[in-house]
Amino acid sequence: MDKQYKKITELDAIRKLMERSSTCIGLSGLGGVLAGVLALVGASLAYHWIEDFKENTYAVEALQQKLLLLGAAIFAGALLCVLFFSYRRSKKIRIPFWNSATRRLFISIAVPFIAGSFIFLWVLNNQFYFLLPAVSLIIYGIAIFCGSYYTTNESRYLAFAEMILGCITIWQPAYGLLFLATGFGVLHILYGVVIWFRYERKDVR
Amino acid sequence: MTEPNPIKNLNKIFDHRLRLGIMSILAVNKTYSFNDLKDLLQVTDGNLASHIKILEENNYLSVIKGFIGRKPNTLYAITREGKDALKQHIETLAKLIDTMD
Numbered sequence: 137m138d139k140q141y142k143k144i145t146e147l148d149a150i151r152k153l154m155e156r157s158s159t160c161i162g163l164s165g166l167g168g169v170l171a172g173v174l175a176l177v178g179a180s181l182a183y184h185w186i187e188d189f190k191e192n193t194y195a196v197e198a199l200q201q202k203l204l205l206l207g208a209a210i211f212a213g214a215l216l217c218v219l220f221f222s223y224r225r226s227k228k229i230r231i232p233f234w235n236s237a238t239r240r241l242f243i244s245i246a247v248p249f250i251a252g253s254f255i256f257l258w259v260l261n262n263q264f265y266f267l268l269p270a271v272s273l274i275i276y277g278i279a280i281f282c283g284s285y286y287t288t289n290e291s292r293y294l295a296f297a298e299m300i301l302g303c304i305t306i307w308q309p310a311y312g313l314l315f316l317a318t319g320f321g322v323l324h325i326l327y328g329v330v331i332w333f334r335y336e337r338k339d340v341r
Numbered sequence: 342m343t344e345p346n347p348i349k350n351l352n353k354i355f356d357h358r359l360r361l362g363i364m365s366i367l368a369v370n371k372t373y374s375f376n377d378l379k380d381l382l383q384v385t386d387g388n389l390a391s392h393i394k395i396l397e398e399n400n401y402l403s404v405i406k407g408f409i410g411r412k413p414n415t416l417y418a419i420t421r422e423g424k425d426a427l428k429q430h431i432e433t434l435a436k437l438i439d440t441m442d
Binding site: 140143144146147149150153154156157158231232235236 | 438
């Protein structure tokens with residue numbers, strides 16, 4: 137019996153090492169939820185600004201600038217949330233935050249993201265503003281899909297959902313803000329809740 | 342006919358849990374660096390190096406020496422031989438557990 141127990145723990149240790157070395161398991165669901173909430177706050181602010189603009193038409197450039205700044209701020213805030221909570225979580229489960237798996241995850245997300253941001257900038261520069269929501273959702277979905285090979289499988293569903301949403305947005309540009317709020321807000325909250333219930337909740341010190 | 346002794350298929354080189362650990366990590370990663378192995382397995386330099394040497398001598402892993410700036414950065418990769426040996430070892434382990442159930 138004792139020997140059998142030893143063999144089982146040995147197999148379990150092998151499986152754990154394989155998982156820990158190749159996938160980033162420290163991503164925090166809480167960080168995802170907060171990022172989603174931030175996105176929803178941003179989207180509602182943007183909505184009010186746009187409604188306000190419709191009533192008292194001031195210079196459209198001023199509104200565009202305000203919206204872009206808001207977008208950049210929300211993006212930075214969401215990124216910080218995810219990084220902070222993931223850092224905290226890896227401390228808690230005692231795995232190095234910046235290990236080989238995290239580096240691979242980072243690179244595989246960053247490369248399509250940076251390449252895609254050139255499309256984003258081109259669209260911006262040529263003032264095809266109605267395309268921005270679709271472009272950002274699709275680029276983000278592709279980046280997450282690439283990263284999903286180095287983290288838990290749930291991220292692949294998130295990636296597909298973002299890409300599909302982005303594709304729908306191309307044909308329904310009038311609802312761009314609504315799609316943005318769904319893609320970056322609702323989907324992140326959903327993803328975060330799933331990660332939290334499946335993994336994070338069971339974390340032990 | 343008697344059953345062949347299944348224990349015979351357990352690999353002696355994988356008796357040590359550190360060597361088994363190194364091989365498990367290399368089996369699912371194209372390459373893995375010395376420092377990352379050290380972090381994940383939480384062992385000292387000397388200890389890790391000596392077990393890697395044994396695996397290297399048995400042709401279970403290959404060494405890729407490199408540098409990041411001036412700091413040496415040594416990478417390891419599993420060989421075909423090492424992968425087969427690990428596979429057989431794990432399958433034997435799993436079989437043993439099955440027969441004991």
